[in-house]
Amino acid sequence: MAIFKDGNTNSSDRSAWDRKRHRQLVEESIKKNLGDIIAEESIIGQSKDKKIKIPIRGIKEYQFIYGKNAGGTGSGEGQEAKGQVIGKANGQPGQQPGQGQAGNNPGEDVYETEITIEELTSYLFDDLQLPDMERKKFAQIESERKFKRSSFQRKGIPPHLNKKRTLAEKIKRQKMAQRDKCDSEENESPERIPFHENDLRYCRIKEDTRRHSNAVVICIMDTSGSMDQTKKYLARSFYFLLYQFVRWKYEHVEVAFIAHTTTAQEVNEQEFFHRGETGGTYISSGYEKALEIIEQRYNPAIWNIYIFHCSDGDNWGEDNAKAVALVNQLCTISNLFGYGEITTSSMYGSSISKEYEKQIHLDNFIMVMMGDKTDIWPAFKKILDTESGGNS
Amino acid sequence: MAAYSLDELEYWNDKIEKLVWDAGLDCYEQHFEICSYEDMLCYEAYVGMPSHYPHWSFGKAYERQKTFYKYNLVGLPYEMVINSDPCIAYLMRDNTLLIHILTMAHVYGHNDFFKNNRLFKRDTRANLEMEMFKAHANRVREYIQDPSIGPDKVERILDAAHGLKFQTCRHGERKKISEEEEGTVPERLKDDLLAFLAEKGKLAEWERDLIHIVREETMYFIPQLETKIMNEGWASYWHYQFLNQLELPQGLHLEFLQRHHLVIRPHQGQINPYFLGFKMFEYLDQQPGGREKIMAIRSEDRDQSFIRRYLNQELCEKLHLFSYGIQGDDIVVTEVSNEEGWKTVRDNLANAVGLGSIPIIRPVGVENGTLLLEHVCDQRELELNYAQETVKYVVDLWGGKVDLRVKIDNNPKIISCSEGKIVNIHD
Structure with missing residues (x-):
């Protein structure tokens, strides 16, 4: 005779530990691939809600399995003929032979997870474990006023009347009255006990001011003839990260784009990344424009200012001294000045990076070199080290 | 409880048991446990075992199954039976009465198969298996809690051992004593890469133990892999016989026919083991020899020989x-x-069923600390991405360089993996 047992319905969730560990591995895998992901062109310049697909590696359970040439056996409808094509080897999953057989199709275990750019950046920056950055004192120009309820009081205006609390007071008084009556053995029980002035309770309202911190990112890019598409692409990836980072740190972030050749112009994002120009390079022109913008719109006393400049370093010699002077000036008013030099092609002798290296020794100036897209992430990290190290 | 009572289940079970008895099936004592769907998912993830050692892959299996179930991509299995004595089967609380009746009848088929098939009799010890899983779980937890070992190190070994779990002796444990020479692989370990690594790899004692735990579990499951078609066919054949004899009320009978056909329908372009096994046993029952013959087949064969x-x-x-x-x-x-x-x-088909679907990788020798492996190649070649990753697991357990001889597009090649996990393929 078989034994029936009604399983315990509230048994402990024994898979919890393993599920947690699995999720951890998935996150680790995402983090490991971040370097590749941020170098993907498709995410740059996208809105923060845009979803991107990330292939998850390292969660596969690898075994020795047969490859494609293994073939197989299936049951059909009797119409199959020798040589008939019944599907694509890499075709739609589901109906085709080979697709449903566990372990035979290595594609089966590949899975992608979708995350938004916002989540991606928080993964990025969580991983860096940055100390809190110094923020400008009184850095809020916008402040939001909020009214919050907190505790109760006996006096107030009718709109602030708290009905629940008032009723509770009334019941308290009612019960007390009943007990008193029991004690004094009086039998008249009143039909109804009305609210009394003393029952009324009002909400105490507290004013809550929220401080907003503001930051502006000023992106300066060399758009001269020597900056080709590949270089611009690197610059763009770099700006993307920086922008995301600053936005992650501050509640209100503005961005200004400056493109320069021998003269500088403030442009919009689209133009900034896509326009190509010919001509020579005066780096100082970009810096002058930045100063001008800061003077006009972003008072250094209340704005956290981040300036990033990408160039291939191919500056015209006579401009170098001026550029160095302006960098010094910008450094005094900004939180951070980052200079990224893109070194895809052979180096020119007169690279401005050498000048910077020699002449600028400020804590908030940082220079990075980028050769190809794998350099972007290390470069970015280097910049952040400066940012967090500079305020200690 | 759903639209049935325990009494009803017991009533139908009594009837089925009588039929089982009359048909001459020979079963272990049967235990049914009624569980929720979460429990069912859990049992499924942990290969049916009430206690099992922890590893993230089971968490993955659980999430995956749950997602599939949530999006209605798969139904939950009606039945989950454990090869143990007493035989334990789970019934999911939310199922209808008919599904329970069908499942119970089906379970007795598996139960009989577990008890009588040669592979199970030879390679598993039904009365001890539950204890074995429990003991394994305890040992793994002990290693995890040991401050000198900890979860990460345990995971490293389990990951590797899981990757190689089928690279072990395929036909049950055999004790062979042979001469052992330096640099060669002893005869008894020739077709057992996992045991070879456990014995010869640069490993600590607890690491060897973890490999043995994984290996013993594989040994327990190999008979099930090797008889998937027969086992499901046998259980389906009997549930069909029994339910037809139960004189079910018409409503239940119609539901039965519908469910039965869902279970044994052919999958276009694939092999549904329920379909193939059911059709074969049904056909063989009609042949000379009949019932007696199929009883002998269920005792003697495995999928490969059954099909051949x-x-x-x-x-x-x-x-x-x-x-x-x-x-x-x-x-x-x-x-x-x-x-x-x-x-x-x-x-x-016969070559691709059961373990035939898993390539054989054998240790061949050791040269200057490098372990030499070969893929025993038939027409089929290894999937290279997977091979390159899996060979790293061998390095983990061997503790040194590993060379794997394979064929790529019919040319002999070697996949080398250094101690630092750098893989390259060369002639």
């Missing part, structure tokens, strides 16, 4: 079996079940 011996031209044609291969990007029918082709179709 009993899948004849008539069956192949009736079931519309065909072979296919990959040519370029296309999946092409290479052989169909007619006068000339059916034997090829049968042999292809």
